[in-house]
Amino acid sequence: MFTVSLNTSDIILNTIKTSKAMFKQFLDKMQGADIPMITSLLIFFVFFLLVGTYLFIIDKKHLTYMSNLPLNEEQTAIQ
Amino acid sequence: MSAINTNVEHFEYDNRIVRNFALASIIFAIVGLLVGLLIATQLFMPAANMTQYFTFGRIRALHTNAVIFAFVGNAIFAGVYYSLQRLCKARLFSDLLSKIHFWGWQLIILSAAITLPLGMSTSKEYAELEWPIDIAIAVIWVVFGINMFGTIFKRRERHLYVAIWFYIATFVTIALLHIVNSLAIPVSLTKSYSLYAGVQDALVQWWYGHNAVAFFLTTPFLGLMYYFLPKMANRPVYSYKLSILHFWSLIFLYIWAGPHHLLYTSLPDWAQSLGTVFSIMLIAPSWGGMINGLLTLRGAWDRVREDPRLKMMVVGITAYGMATFEGPMLSLKNINAIAHYTDWIPAHVHVGALGWNGFLSFAVMYYMIPKMYGNEMFSKKLMNAHFWLGTLGILFWAVPMYISGFTQGMMWKEFTAEGNLKYGSFLETTLQVIPMYYLRALGGLFYLSGALIGAYNIFKTMLAGKLIANEAAQAPALEEVYVAQGSDSYWHKWVERKPLQMLFWSLIVVAIGGMVEIIPTFMVQSNVPTIASVMPYTPLELQGRDLYIREGCVSCHSQMIRPFRSETERYGEYSKAGEFVYDHPFLWGSKRTGPDLHREGGKYPDSWHYHHMRDPTSMSPGSIMPPYEWLLEQKLNTSNTKDKLKAMKTLGVPYDDYAIKNADNDLAEQAKGISANLAKEGVKVSSDKEIIALIAYLQRIGTDIKKGQ
Numbered sequence: 192m193f194t195v196s197l198n199t200s201d202i203i204l205n206t207i208k209t210s211k212a213m214f215k216q217f218l219d220k221m222q223g224a225d226i227p228m229i230t231s232l233l234i235f236f237v238f239f240l241l242v243g244t245y246l247f248i249i250d251k252k253h254l255t256y257m258s259n260l261p262l263n264e265e266q267t268a269i270q
Numbered sequence: 271m272s273a274i275n276t277n278v279e280h281f282e283y284d285n286r287i288v289r290n291f292a293l294a295s296i297i298f299a300i301v302g303l304l305v306g307l308l309i310a311t312q313l314f315m316p317a318a319n320m321t322q323y324f325t326f327g328r329i330r331a332l333h334t335n336a337v338i339f340a341f342v343g344n345a346i347f348a349g350v351y352y353s354l355q356r357l358c359k360a361r362l363f364s365d366l367l368s369k370i371h372f373w374g375w376q377l378i379i380l381s382a383a384i385t386l387p388l389g390m391s392t393s394k395e396y397a398e399l400e401w402p403i404d405i406a407i408a409v410i411w412v413v414f415g416i417n418m419f420g421t422i423f424k425r426r427e428r429h430l431y432v433a434i435w436f437y438i439a440t441f442v443t444i445a446l447l448h449i450v451n452s453l454a455i456p457v458s459l460t461k462s463y464s465l466y467a468g469v470q471d472a473l474v475q476w477w478y479g480h481n482a483v484a485f486f487l488t489t490p491f492l493g494l495m496y497y498f499l500p501k502m503a504n505r506p507v508y509s510y511k512l513s514i515l516h517f518w519s520l521i522f523l524y525i526w527a528g529p530h531h532l533l534y535t536s537l538p539d540w541a542q543s544l545g546t547v548f549s550i551m552l553i554a555p556s557w558g559g560m561i562n563g564l565l566t567l568r569g570a571w572d573r574v575r576e577d578p579r580l581k582m583m584v585v586g587i588t589a590y591g592m593a594t595f596e597g598p599m600l601s602l603k604n605i606n607a608i609a610h611y612t613d614w615i616p617a618h619v620h621v622g623a624l625g626w627n628g629f630l631s632f633a634v635m636y637y638m639i640p641k642m643y644g645n646e647m648f649s650k651k652l653m654n655a656h657f658w659l660g661t662l663g664i665l666f667w668a669v670p671m672y673i674s675g676f677t678q679g680m681m682w683k684e685f686t687a688e689g690n691l692k693y694g695s696f697l698e699t700t701l702q703v704i705p706m707y708y709l710r711a712l713g714g715l716f717y718l719s720g721a722l723i724g725a726y727n728i729f730k731t732m733l734a735g736k737l738i739a740n741e742a743a744q745a746p747a748l749e750e751v752y753v754a755q756g757s758d759s760y761w762h763k764w765v766e767r768k769p770l771q772m773l774f775w776s777l778i779v780v781a782i783g784g785m786v787e788i789i790p791t792f793m794v795q796s797n798v799p800t801i802a803s804v805m806p807y808t809p810l811e812l813q814g815r816d817l818y819i820r821e822g823c824v825s826c827h828s829q830m831i832r833p834f835r836s837e838t839e840r841y842g843e844y845s846k847a848g849e850f851v852y853d854h855p856f857l858w859g860s861k862r863t864g865p866d867l868h869r870e871g872g873k874y875p876d877s878w879h880y881h882h883m884r885d886p887t888s889m890s891p892g893s894i895m896p897p898y899e900w901l902l903e904q905k906l907n908t909s910n911t912k913d914k915l916k917a918m919k920t921l922g923v924p925y926d927d928y929a930i931k932n933a934d935n936d937l938a939e940q941a942k943g944i945s946a947n948l949a950k951e952g953v954k955v956s957s958d959k960e961i962i963a964l965i966a967y968l969q970r971i972g973t974d975i976k977k978g979q
Contacts, residue, residue, distance in 0.1 A: 230786065231526065231544060231548075231783075231786050234782055234786075235522065235523075235551075238518075238522055238779070239519070242514070242515060242518045242519065243515075245514070246511050246514060246515055249511065249514075254510045254511060255506075255510075256429070257429060257431060257432070257510050258500075258506035258507050258510040259506050260357060260427065260429065260431040261353075261356075261357065261431065261433075261496075261497050261500045261501055261506075262500060262501070262504070262505075262506060264356045264357070264359070
C-alpha cells in the first residue's frame, strides 16, 4: 500500500516537472508571438462569456417557440 | 408569440427552382463519383490515364470540384431554397435571380469541366479554377446572397430560426474566403499567378481550404440538419440553447484552425501552434452539433429503423462526429508527423464527404422530392438498398485507406539498426499499399452504385407525380410596428431578428481569426528569413514550372521537406521559408503518392528525367506514375514568356527590364544547353519541346540553397 502511494506521488511530481518543462519550451518557441497568442485567448474568452451570458438570460418560452418553428409551417399550408 | 394578425396573406412557394437544383445535384453526384472511381483506378492501373486530358494530375481536381461544388453545392442550394421559403413564410425574393443563380452555377460547373482537363489550373486545392471563372463564382454567389437576404427581408415570421443563421454565416464567409484566396495577376485569359508567394500563399490557401470545408461542407449542412431532421422525426431539435452556443463557437473557432494543414512546414511556429490549439477547441462546438442532431431522435429511434432517410441522417451525423474528432487529433503535431502526406488524410476527408455531405444530401432530397411532387418515394426498398450500399461504400473506402495511411507513415520513418532508412526506395512503400487501392476503388464502386439506385428511385418518383411548381401557402403579414411580447426580450431583438446585424457580426467573428494569423505573417519580416542565394526562376524554368502546374504534379508530389531525420535522410536538407519567396503560387502539396521533389534538382541527369517522363517504369520498375509522352512531342508555347515575367515583376519578383527584354533569347539559350546535354547522354530532342522546360525546372528545384553553401 505504502509503495503504491509513493509511486503515485512520484508520478504526480514527475508530471508537474514535465508539464513545467513543456510549458517553458512552448513559451520559448513562440518567438515574439506572445501578443497574438494572448490576444486570441482573450478575444475567445470574452466572446465565450458573452455567448454564455446570453444563453443564461434567454427566455425558455422563447426557446420552445424557436425550436418549434420548422414544425409550425403546416399552419401555412392551404388544404 | 406576437399578437394575432387577421390580415392573412396568400402566396406561393417556388418549388421549381428547388427541383432544378436537386436534379442538377443528382446528375453531378453520378458524374463526380464516376470521375472519383476513375482516379481511384488510375492509382493501381496507370493505363487508365487516357490521353493527356484525363491523367490523374488533371482530373483529380475535376473530381473534387465536381463533388464539392456541383453535387454538394447544388444540394445545398436546393435544401436552402426549400427550407428558407418555409422558415420565412415567403416566396423566394426574385424568380429571375433564382434562375440566374441556377444557370450561372451550372455554367461555372461546365467551364470547370472543360478547363480542368485542359490543364488550366491555379494548382491551389479546391480553388483550381482560373480567374475569369473565379469572378463568375463571386458574381453568382452575390446573386445567391441577394436572393437569400431579399427573402429574409420580406419574411412573414419575425424570428430567424437557427438554420438561417448557418445559411447567413455560409454566405458571408465563403464570399470572404473566395475573394481573398483567389486574388491573382492575370497573364492571359487562362493563366494567372497568385498574388501571394511561398509561406504567405500557403497560409492564405489553407485558411481558405480549411474554411471551405467549414463553411461550404459544414455550416450549410448543419443548417439543413436543423431544418430537415426535426421535419423527418416530427419533433423539435433537442436543445435550441445548444444550437445557439455551438453556432457562435463553431464560426468563431473554425477560422483559426487553418494552419494545422501546415504543421512542421516552413510556416512560423507560432502560427502552427495557434492552429493546433484552436483545432482542439473545435471538438466542443462540432460535437455540440452532432449531439444536438442525434439527441433530436431521442424517443424516436423506432422511427429510425423504419425510415431510410433517418438512417442516412444518423450515419451522416455520426460520420460528422467521427471526422470532427479525428480532425483535431490529426492537428496534434505528434500524430500529424505520421499522418500528413499519407492516405490517412483522404480517408479522413471521405468519411466527411461520403458520410456527412453525401448521405445528408440524399436524405434531404428523399424528403423534398416527394413533398414537391405530392406523392411518396417510388420505392422504400431501393432507398434501403442505397443506404446499405452507401454505408458499405464508406467502410470499404475508409478502412483500407486508414491501413494504407498507417503503413506509409510507419514505412517512411523506419530505420535499420545501422541507422539507415529501412525502405530507402519510396516506390517500395507505394507498392506495399496497392492492394488497399483495389479495395478503395471497390468502396467507390459500392457508393456509386448506391447513388445510381438513388437517382433511379428519385426519377421514378418524379415521373409518377407532377411537380407542384408553385405551392400555395398562407400566413399573417407581419405588423408594421412590432411590440415585443412577454418572453421576447431586448437581446433577441438585437441579433436574432435583424438579418443584417447577423451578417455583420458573423463577418466580424470569422474575420478575427484570419486577421490575427494572416496579418503578422505578411507584416513581420522575421517570419520569412530571406536567403541571399535564392534567385528568381529563369524564363525557361518559369515555363517549366507552369507545365508542372498544368499537369497537376502537385497532386502527388510535395515540395516541402519537414525537419525530421526520416525526411532529411530520404530527400535532403529540410525546406526553409526563405526558399519560396518567388513561388507564385506555392507548390508545397498535401499528399505524397510519389516522393517529395523539393531537392530533386541535380539529383539525376537530364536524360533520367527524359526517360522517366516518357515511361516512368523504365526508370522505376512498378511505378504507378502515368507516362507523359506528349511533353516530348509538344512544342513549348513561348509567346507569353515576356508577359509572364512582367506579371511576376508586378508581384515583386526582381526581374529587371533587361531580363524581360531578353527573355526569349535567355529561354532559347538555356533550352539549347539542355538539348545539347541530352544529346551527350544519347537522347535526341529538339530544344523547343515542352520536356526541355520541365527538365529545366525539375533540375532547379531546391538547388539555390546549395549555391550559398
